[in-house]
Amino acid sequence: MNMSVENAGQILWVLGIVAWYVIRFPFERRARRTRVVVNRRSLTDRIGLGAALAGMAVVPGIYVATGFPKAGDHAASAWGVALGAFLFFAGVWLFRRTHKELGKNWSISLEIREKHKLISGGPYSLIRHPMYTSFFMLALGQALLLANWIVGLAGLAGFATLFFLRVDKEERMMTDTFGEEYRQYMDRTKRIIPYIY
Ligand SMILES: C[S@@+](CC[C@H](N)C(=O)[O-])C[C@H]1O[C@@H](n2cnc3c(N)ncnc32)[C@H](O)[C@@H]1O
Incomplete structure (x- = not known):
């Protein structure tokens, strides 16, 4: 097993997560000061957020700190880690944008x-939903950076849960708020992959 890779x-995963939090923190602070006029937070959305947090932060955080769970460990390849780093940091860049x-x-x-x-x-x-695209890039990067099948794939499973529980509801909320303007915007855009989906 190649420990250094x-x-x-x-x-790299830890550095990316720190960068992620530095980007997010000021928005969380500002959001607390801006009044909410429509609130569609639901139990389903909280479950999705919990799944994403568990898969992308808690499970990999515990793994990096303690090596748990050992089951699922596999050898890392330098190419896999390089590709993972590229995807992860491109995801951080898109997250910031x-x-x-x-x-x-x-x-x-x-x-x-x-x-x-x-x-x-x-x-x-x-x-x-380019922010959700950035989360999928982070989750794919995680799967390649962390050499454990369970921990690597937890991010994809967790974020996919949030995405599929949320996306229809978010688009309905935006259509209810912006009406024809959002419907026209939907006609000329895809959800998360340009020209495809
Ligand atoms: C976590 S953000 C994600 C935004 C978007 N779904 C994305 O992936 O880039 C969710 C909030 O962003 C807001 N939002 C989503 N799309 C938006 C848009 N095109 N313009 C302005 N606000 C938007 C809505 O208020 C929604 O509750």
């Missing part, structure tokens, strides 16, 4: 804020 994967673009309109859950504007520029010009 595995350690490199874990260190989407936060900058959404600005005061960002929410962690299904909410419309006071003076909410429909954003359709930058990464939002091709896909309606």
Whole structure:
């Protein structure tokens, strides 16, 4: 087993998660100060958020800190880790772009804020959910950076749960709020992969 490649994967994952949190923190603080006018947070959405948090932070965090669970460990390859690092940091970059673009309109859950504007520029010009695309990139990166099948795939399973529980509800909330403007936006964009889905 090549320990140095595995350690490199874990260190890169930790660095990416720290960068992720540094980007997210100011938006969480600002969101607390901006009034919510529509709240569609539901039990299903909380379950999805819990699954994503468990799969992308708690399970890999415990693995990196303690090596648990040992079951599922596999040998890491340098190419796999390099590809994982590329996907993970490209995901962090897209995550930052989407936060900058959404600005005061960002929410962690299904909410419309006071003076909410429909954003359709930058990464939002091709896909309606580029932040969710960035999460899928982070989850794929995690699967390649962490040399354990259970821990690696927990991120994909956790985020896919949130995505599929949420996406229809989010689009319904946006259509209810922005009406024809959002319907037209839907007609010219895909969900998470430009020109495909
Ligand atoms: C966690 S953010 C994710 C945004 C988007 N689904 C994405 O993946 O980039 C969720 C919140 O963003 C807001 N939102 C989603 N799409 C938006 C858009 N095109 N313009 C403005 N706000 C949007 C909604 O208030 C929603 O509750």
